[in-house]
Amino acid sequence: MFDMVTQHRKDDKLTFEDLVIAKATYEKGTDDEIAEFIYQTLDVNGNGVLTRMWKQRWLRHLGLVFDGRVCLFSHSLVTLPPPCWTNTAHRHGVKVLGTFITEWDEGKATCKELLATNESAQMYAERLAEFSAALGFDGWLINIENIIDEVQIPNLMVFVSHLTKVIHSSVPGGLVIWYNSVTENYPKASADIAGDRKYDVYMGIDVFGRGTYGGGQWTANVALDLLKSSDVSAAVFASGWVYETEQPPDFRTAKINGGHLLRSHGV
Numbered sequence: 001m002f003d004m005v006t007q008h009r010k011d012d013k014l015t016f017e018d019l020v021i022a023k024a025t026y027e028k029g030t031d032d033e034i035a036e037f038i039y040q041t042l043d044v045n046g047n048g049v050l051t052r053m054w055k056q057r058w059l060r061h062l063g064l065v066f067d068g069r070v071c072l073f074s075h076s077l078v079t080l081p082p083p084c085w086t087n088t089a090h091r092h093g094v095k096v097l098g099t100f101i102t103e104w105d106e107g108k109a110t111c112k113e114l115l116a117t118n119e120s121a122q123m124y125a126e127r128l129a130e131f132s133a134a135l136g137f138d139g140w141l142i143n144i145e146n147i148i149d150e151v152q153i154p155n156l157m158v159f160v161s162h163l164t165k166v167i168h169s170s171v172p173g174g175l176v177i178w179y180n181s182v183t184e185n186y187p188k189a190s191a192d193i194a195g196d197r198k199y200d201v202y203m204g205i206d207v208f209g210r211g212t213y214g215g216g217q218w219t220a221n222v223a224l225d226l227l228k229s230s231d232v233s234a235a236v237f238a239s240g241w242v243y244e245t246e247q248p249p250d251f252r253t254a255k256i257n258g259g260h261l262l263r264s265h266g267v
Helices: 016-028 033-042 053-065 085-093 103-114 117-134 150-170 188-202 217-230 253-265
Strands: 069-072 095-102 139-144 175-179 202-208 233-237
Touching: 016 253, 085 095, 095 103, 095 117, 095 175, 103 117, 103 150, 117 139, 117 150, 139 150, 150 175, 188 217, 202 217, 217 233, 217 253
Parallel strands: 069 095, 095 139, 139 175, 202 233
Antiparallel strands: none
């Protein structure tokens, strides 16, 4: 897999450009390119014999890329990390999170049921914690992407706080991450609430500009200016935009320019 991602250069070096190209090939390539990518990923020995060892190598690279945490994400309501991935990740000191996400009208209906009462909020939190304890992964990314009625906010707070409490008591080193797309003015408001932990608050910036303050792309610095004034950290999503949209004059130059844009703001 290392040779594949490094374009078979045989120089024992893995660059950020390599990772972006590999990600773009898998997500945006032709059917044949994606099929070849998957086959080469599985065929770690290059001998045409597929083994289980690919899981170990794959997770080891993920652990490096994601700074000690792997979050299994999909747009299903609940995404559960496969135990074989979790076990391998743990052997390399990598924490693994599942995802709980609600979106659009279906998500609003789910939240109406989940947040109907204090008791229902706690019950669903406990079910998620039971999944973590039973399957051995470390916690959850909670991502509420739909409109929440104001009367549901107290029970939403109960859901998140109770989940955090139960995870901490039932999963050693457990972790719950709240992805905030519910409140307004959340960078500043969240930083005020977090106090000394304000740098644990991350403002998401989608480089594609999908719903991102300032429009992302080559104006991602507008959002960076906001988060600096709010005194919170940055989480940059979809930095493969430069490659996937073929920004001029060429990938390497455009990527360097994008990197300078981020680094000029301390990212």
